Amino acid sequence: MLLSVENVTFRYPKASNDALRGVGFSVNAGDFAVLCGLSGCGKSTLLRLIKRELAPFGDLSGRILVDGTDVTSIGSAAGAAENSAAYGAENAPAATKADPTRDRFSAETVGIVLQDPEAQIVTDTVWHELAFGLENLGLPSAVIRRRVAEMAAFFGMESWYHKKTYELSGGQKQLLNLAAVLAMKPKLLLLDEPTAQLDPIAAADFRSVVARINKDLGVTILMAEHRLEHVLPLADKVLLLDRGELLCDGSPAALAAYLQANAHPMARALPTATRVYLALQGTGVGSAVASEHVNIPLTVRDGRATLLAYSAGKTASDPADKPAGGSVGKPAIAASGVRFRYGKDLPDVLCETSLSVSAGEHYCLLGGNGSGKTTLLSLLAGLKQPYAGSVRLFGKKLSAFAPGTLYRENLAFLPQQPRDVFVEKTIREDLLGAFSRAYSHAFPKAAADVVAEGAAADMLTMCERLHITEILLSHPYDVSGGELQKAALAKVLASRPKVLLLDEPAKGIDVNGKGELAAILKELTAEGVAVLSVTHDAEWAAEHADRCGLLFDGEVISEGEPGEFFAGNAFYTTAANRMAGDFFPGVVTCDDLLRAVEVSS
Amino acid sequence: MDIFIRRHPLVPLCLLLSILLLAMFAQSPRITVPALAGAVLFLCTVRGGFTVRSVIGFLLCWALIAAVNPLFSTGGATPLVFVAGRPYTREALLYGVHLGAMLLAVLLWFRCERLLIPEEHRFFLFGRFAPKLALLISSVLRFVPLLKRRATAMRDAQTAVGIYDDPDWIHRAGSNMTTMSALTTWSLEHAVDTGAAMKARGYGLPGRTTYRTYRFTGTDAAWLSAILVLTASAVLALARGGLGVSFYPNIVFAHADTLTRIGVAAYTILCLLPFLSAIKEELRWCFYRSKM
Numbered sequence: 018m019l020l021s022v023e024n025v026t027f028r029y030p031k032a033s034n035d036a037l038r039g040v041g042f043s044v045n046a047g048d049f050a051v052l053c054g055l056s057g058c059g060k061s062t063l064l065r066l067i068k069r070e071l072a073p074f075g076d077l078s079g080r081i082l083v084d085g086t087d088v089t090s091i092g093s094a095a096g097a098a099e100n101s102a103a104y105g106a107e108n109a110p111a112a113t114k115a116d117p118t119r120d121r122f123s124a125e126t127v128g129i130v131l132q133d134p135e136a137q138i139v140t141d142t143v144w145h146e147l148a149f150g151l152e153n154l155g156l157p158s159a160v161i162r163r164r165v166a167e168m169a170a171f172f173g174m175e176s177w178y179h180k181k182t183y184e185l186s187g188g189q190k191q192l193l194n195l196a197a198v199l200a201m202k203p204k205l206l207l208l209d210e211p212t213a214q215l216d217p218i219a220a221a222d223f224r225s226v227v228a229r230i231n232k233d234l235g236v237t238i239l240m241a242e243h244r245l246e247h248v249l250p251l252a253d254k255v256l257l258l259d260r261g262e263l264l265c266d267g268s269p270a271a272l273a274a275y276l277q278a279n280a281h282p283m284a285r286a287l288p289t290a291t292r293v294y295l296a297l298q299g300t301g302v303g304s305a306v307a308s309e310h311v312n313i314p315l316t317v318r319d320g321r322a323t324l325l326a327y328s329a330g331k332t333a334s335d336p337a338d339k340p341a342g343g344s345v346g347k348p349a350i351a352a353s354g355v356r357f358r359y360g361k362d363l364p365d366v367l368c369e370t371s372l373s374v375s376a377g378e379h380y381c382l383l384g385g386n387g388s389g390k391t392t393l394l395s396l397l398a399g400l401k402q403p404y405a406g407s408v409r410l411f412g413k414k415l416s417a418f419a420p421g422t423l424y425r426e427n428l429a430f431l432p433q434q435p436r437d438v439f440v441e442k443t444i445r446e447d448l449l450g451a452f453s454r455a456y457s458h459a460f461p462k463a464a465a466d467v468v469a470e471g472a473a474a475d476m477l478t479m480c481e482r483l484h485i486t487e488i489l490l491s492h493p494y495d496v497s498g499g500e501l502q503k504a505a506l507a508k509v510l511a512s513r514p515k516v517l518l519l520d521e522p523a524k525g526i527d528v529n530g531k532g533e534l535a536a537i538l539k540e541l542t543a544e545g546v547a548v549l550s551v552t553h554d555a556e557w558a559a560e561h562a563d564r565c566g567l568l569f570d571g572e573v574i575s576e577g578e579p580g581e582f583f584a585g586n587a588f589y590t591t592a593a594n595r596m597a598g599d600f601f602p603g604v605v606t607c608d609d610l611l612r613a614v615e616v617s618s
Numbered sequence: 619m620d621i622f623i624r625r626h627p628l629v630p631l632c633l634l635l636s637i638l639l640l641a642m643f644a645q646s647p648r649i650t651v652p653a654l655a656g657a658v659l660f661l662c663t664v665r666g667g668f669t670v671r672s673v674i675g676f677l678l679c680w681a682l683i684a685a686v687n688p689l690f691s692t693g694g695a696t697p698l699v700f701v702a703g704r705p706y707t708r709e710a711l712l713y714g715v716h717l718g719a720m721l722l723a724v725l726l727w728f729r730c731e732r733l734l735i736p737e738e739h740r741f742f743l744f745g746r747f748a749p750k751l752a753l754l755i756s757s758v759l760r761f762v763p764l765l766k767r768r769a770t771a772m773r774d775a776q777t778a779v780g781i782y783d784d785p786d787w788i789h790r791a792g793s794n795m796t797t798m799s800a801l802t803t804w805s806l807e808h809a810v811d812t813g814a815a816m817k818a819r820g821y822g823l824p825g826r827t828t829y830r831t832y833r834f835t836g837t838d839a840a841w842l843s844a845i846l847v848l849t850a851s852a853v854l855a856l857a858r859g860g861l862g863v864s865f866y867p868n869i870v871f872a873h874a875d876t877l878t879r880i881g882v883a884a885y886t887i888l889c890l891l892p893f894l895s896a897i898k899e900e901l902r903w904c905f906y907r908s909k910m
Contacts, residue, residue, distance in 0.1 A: 139815065395774065425783065432771060
């Protein structure tokens with residue numbers, strides 16, 4: 018047993034609830050364990066407690082053993098006293114500081130890769146980053162060079178070994194973080210949602226490397242993740258955390274059965290193949306799943322086999338009729354023949370690109386890395402100017418808007434990092450600022466106190482609508498990704514825009530958060546707002562868009578309603594479509610497929 | 619172009635320090651001319667030494683210093699013309715030419731430094747004497763591009779929220795301050811995360827080592843002693859006053875005895891070392907290619 022967590026309860030200082038309550042489990046050497054649960058369930062807290070250098074302050078009881086050593090380290094009484102003197106009794110760190118032996122043990126034995134690829138890079142060059150941890154351990158130069166060389170070869174990073182770290186793509190940065198940690202030869206590797214900030218291709222690369230580390234090098238892995246579609250097939254063991262409690266500890270199949278049986282919200286995060294299988298079991302064989310759950314399919318391949326067995330002797334049918342596509346009216350925002358490049362001598366990023374979005378429509382623009390999606394979005398938002406072609410908002414050129422009118426009641430832009438929208442100490446202050454600007458613009462003659470009152474009322478209405486009243490007094494950096502995304506949306510909606518531009522709105526948000534965000538966007542389009550979201554996420558686009566387009570090499574290649582758009586694609590499509598395309602043409606989302614299965618049975 | 623890549627980084631460092639310090643302190647044409655010649659010859663030989671634009675810039679700079687000096691300094695016995703009733707003298711003009719040449723030589727040698735000491739070696743030199751400083755520099759170099767990118771993203775986000783809408787410049791300045799303060803908050807947050815990542819990888823454990831080590835070989839010792847001997851004879855010439863020159867009212871060079879001549883010759887060799895090494899590399903490659 019490499020990792021053993023025994024009855025761990027943890028509470029942050031001044032918190033009213035335990036962040037973890039009586040959590041106990043163990044991970045065997047060589048296992049690939051996945052720790053899943055919705056945002057805020059305590060996944061990160063648990064990982065950080067295992068990595069003692071990052072252990073948060075608070076009250077801890079129970080033990081965490083790594084390779085037989087207790088890393089929570091209730092050090093000497095003198096050390097504890099010293100710490101409580103330094104930090105004040107209630108803020109005493111869970112792990113005592115001055116304990117070089119234990120720190121060295123932890124640095125050597127436990128490696129951790131966190132969510133944000135940028136923040137974990139320390140030095141300016143790739144080679145130095147790889148060497149950094151080994152230098153800290155005080156290894157002789159010859160050993161460092163050998164390990165660094167080994168890592169560079171294992172990860173195939175020879176071609177970018179001499180690059181500057183800021184030149185790397187997000188996926189490369191995260192691989193570098195992984196390699197730098199792995200160079201220290203940890204026995205246990207902790208991964209805290211490592212692919213949340215990556216695009217799907219980079220995320221798949223990263224996962225395959227992690228799987229290789231586990232299989233070829235035998236490193237034990239504990240990965241926190243809330244999207245199960247791709248990690249479940251890799252896992253030997255799954256742990257489900259819910260509000261600090263460990264609800265399930267077993268095989269992926271056991272987890273699937275548990276989620277299904279208890280109608281847990283995480284059930285929506287299960288792989289499509291699993292969801293379809295469980296649905297078929299529900300309609301057909303009854304609840305045999307819960308008891309046996311031997312061969313629950315987790316991948317598209319297994320899912321196809323399930324469907325094949327199920328549909329034997331049945332004819333392929335069309336799924337239930339789908340709602341008609343969004344109204345195609347006059348374009349609210351349109352780019353026509355725009356060209357853009359970042360420098361005179363650089364190639365065109367966008368070349369004769371045209372795109373239009375109508376009022377009341379949710380348009381999803383898909384595309385790989387470097388296809389120019391984000392650039393196109395900043396052109397549409399008026400943040401960059403094309404050198405040829407034009408962008409028109411309701412038929413009027415963006416450049417023709419008087420200063421200060423474009424972003425009032427016209428256009429709003431939500432950047433990829435929602436925290437960039439916030440500048441104040443609390444979300445409330447930020448929102449109040451935005452709503453007062455909007456209010457005083459709507460009623461230019463209103464007195465200051467009337468504006469303050471009106472703005473506060475408007476803000477509250479918006480917050481209630483987006484369900485964010487509880488986080489208003491928090492600092493923007495202290496809330497979860499989904500909450501921050503909603504708060505940022507509230508801020509940009511203050512100006513009552515008619516066109517809303519979103520950059521990767523669903524990135525890093527859990528299933529609940531995605532559902533809420535989609536519902537809000539649906540309401541907005543129903544009110545006639547034109548929504549354009551730029552995304553990598555085919556599943557998101559298939560479920561929530563009225564129209565989709567694919568940007569490739571600076572041009573919008575194909576456009577259409579999600580049904581026809583994805584049904585026509587063989588690879589760039591959703592898991593449901595790849596799995597069921599042969600049986601149910603036109604099925605693109607998991608819900609479509611579930612419906613189709615129900616209808617034909 | 620790694621002329622000294624096989625040498626210990628101390629060798630090019632000593633060479634450069636000798637050349638630069640002597641050129642700056644001697645202030646004598648007997649030193650400036652070889653310094654300038656050595657730098658120009660070396661930069662012409664190696665790839666990436668000069669660009670057309672940089673040559674024009676350097677020459678303009680030189681001409682400007684030379685032409686402007688007589689306007690401020692009216693010393694000198696030989697007036698060439700009178701500008702606004704003040705003499706524009708030959709001696710002052712030549713002093714300007716020399717001053718410009720000296721500044722140019724120093725600038726050019728700094729340009730050579732980039733080519734003579736590869737970045738990783740420079741990092742080692744720092745790391746050797748101040749390992750903490752070296753790591754600090756490395757992390758600053760990593761952080762600056764990141765900060766720039768973040769600043770643009772935040773400015774864009776704030777523009778789109780409309781905080782720059784007010785045409786009033788005081789208001790806009792205030793908005794800039796707001797964005798800056800948000801950027802500071804982000805930096806602090808980022809620093810906390812980076813600090814956590816550093817600690818997680820064992821930063822702060824006692825007995826830190828470094829990746830790069832350079833062995834100091836016999837050849838390095840030979841190079842270093844040669845450089846030191848040459849420098850010493852140039853310094854001797856300087857100390858004995860053999861390099862002295864006075865420009866006003868007439869240009870008078872100090873008497874050049876044998877030791878002075880040796881000193882100047884030694885300095886000339888120092889300045890030509892990079893050029894000669896570069897030529898040697900070129901020839902080595904020529905022969906090597908002919909055998910391929």
